[in-house]
Amino acid sequence: MIKTPSLFQNITAGATSQIGIYVANLVSLPYLARILGTEGLGQLVYVQSIMLLVILMVDFGFSWSAIKAISIIRHDKEQLSKYFLSTWIAQWILTIGAGVLLILISYQTDILQASNKQLFFGYLIVAGYTLFPFWLLHGLEKIRTSTTIQLISKITTIPLLFILVKSPKDIDIAILFYAFCNLLGGFIFIFYTIHSNIISWARPSLSDIVLIYKSGWHTFLAKVNISLCSLLIPIYLNNISGPSALGLYNLADKVKSVILAITGPIASALYPRMSLLAKTNKPEFVKLAYTTVVWQALALLPLCCLVWIFSSDIATLIGGSQFINATSTIRCLAFLPILTSTSNVLGMQIMLPMGMEKSLSKIYFGGLLLVTMLVFIITPFLQAEGAAISLLLAEIFMLVAMAYKIKMIKFIN
Numbered sequence: 001m002i003k004t005p006s007l008f009q010n011i012t013a014g015a016t017s018q019i020g021i022y023v024a025n026l027v028s029l030p031y032l033a034r035i036l037g038t039e040g041l042g043q044l045v046y047v048q049s050i051m052l053l054v055i056l057m058v059d060f061g062f063s064w065s066a067i068k069a070i071s072i073i074r075h076d077k078e079q080l081s082k083y084f085l086s087t088w089i090a091q092w093i094l095t096i097g098a099g100v101l102l103i104l105i106s107y108q109t110d111i112l113q114a115s116n117k118q119l120f121f122g123y124l125i126v127a128g129y130t131l132f133p134f135w136l137l138h139g140l141e142k143i144r145t146s147t148t149i150q151l152i153s154k155i156t157t158i159p160l161l162f163i164l165v166k167s168p169k170d171i172d173i174a175i176l177f178y179a180f181c182n183l184l185g186g187f188i189f190i191f192y193t194i195h196s197n198i199i200s201w202a203r204p205s206l207s208d209i210v211l212i213y214k215s216g217w218h219t220f221l222a223k224v225n226i227s228l229c230s231l232l233i234p235i236y237l238n239n240i241s242g243p244s245a246l247g248l249y250n251l252a253d254k255v256k257s258v259i260l261a262i263t264g265p266i267a268s269a270l271y272p273r274m275s276l277l278a279k280t281n282k283p284e285f286v287k288l289a290y291t292t293v294v295w296q297a298l299a300l301l302p303l304c305c306l307v308w309i310f311s312s313d314i315a316t317l318i319g320g321s322q323f324i325n326a327t328s329t330i331r332c333l334a335f336l337p338i339l340t341s342t343s344n345v346l347g348m349q350i351m352l353p354m355g356m357e358k359s360l361s362k363i364y365f366g367g368l369l370l371v372t373m374l375v376f377i378i379t380p381f382l383q384a385e386g387a388a389i390s391l392l393l394a395e396i397f398m399l400v401a402m403a404y405k406i407k408m409i410k411f412i413n
Helices: 007-059 062-073 077-108 116-131 134-139 143-155 158-164 171-196 206-215 217-241 243-280 282-309 311-319 321-333 336-351 357-382 384-406 408-412
Strands: none
Touching: 007 077, 007 116, 007 158, 007 171, 007 217, 007 243, 062 077, 062 134, 062 217, 062 243, 077 116, 077 206, 116 171, 134 143, 134 171, 134 243, 143 171, 158 171, 206 217, 217 243, 217 357, 217 384, 243 282, 243 311, 243 321, 243 336, 243 384, 282 311, 282 321, 282 336, 311 321, 321 384, 336 357, 336 384, 357 384
């Protein structure tokens, strides 16, 4: 039987590793910003954004649906193994299909503003993502193992960045660096899985794989809609205002992500536990959800205020004087982590475990339509700052819609 660690242990272990991961990211970002410049960094982010869209497709919502399913069947090794292998194969089928689609698009059209070499290196990022199915470890509540693998793959590859990326012409190598990080994490996962013997290796049937697609469809739609809200902005911004504006926006977005990362270990540890409690202990489920909302907001508020106050210093510290114009964009996103962390609890920790995937998908789709409309209206005038305002307004809309759908007061009673 798989031993389940305490929620506190998972959060602590995940937080420790997550801090290391973001320190590694903060080491690489200033270096890339100074070496590649605003335009070079913008091109790198553009390729990464395309690949994040591809990853969104090949993930198929498994990072939500698979964690939920595995958390419930974790103590049945035979059932767990069957589900894991069916899901992993289903994900690889999507990954191969995405690769074929990228080849057709890159050779037959001029839609993607990137070279074939950049797209190939970017596709390796996708392959590395699929090679490391973290959702298995998270469903088993082995958060420490998952984040440790990510941390090792980040730290051990950073020296390559300083050695190989030396000029603005090395954008291709910078893309390959991120691909190698993902691939290394996948190889470490495979070694760990074989060594720990947590699953039994057996070939699933075709019907098992088809069932995986059917059962995860609504969760996939929900994740697609919420992810597209943020992932499409860099692509829109690049096409509307150019790579320089995208470089400024990306720096501000990274600052926002660093603050939001504080809640990452909490969300990762909480989701499998909430999925289980939704089935077994409803009062504890409700109590844990709303306690999390309050404490996350209290923890993030001081940091968000500091980012607002010292936004210009943060911009120059991370990107140098050439990124001073990112100050206003940083301020627009300064308090977004509080909104995002709260909506994550309402959506991922309450609505998904309660089986409200359809409702959540509709809310996220509404947010996607709103952010798309706002970007095309505001960005031509305000550029990077306009993109940030669009994302902020869409987040407010989704948070209000979730709160209304859940009907909090009635739900508690």
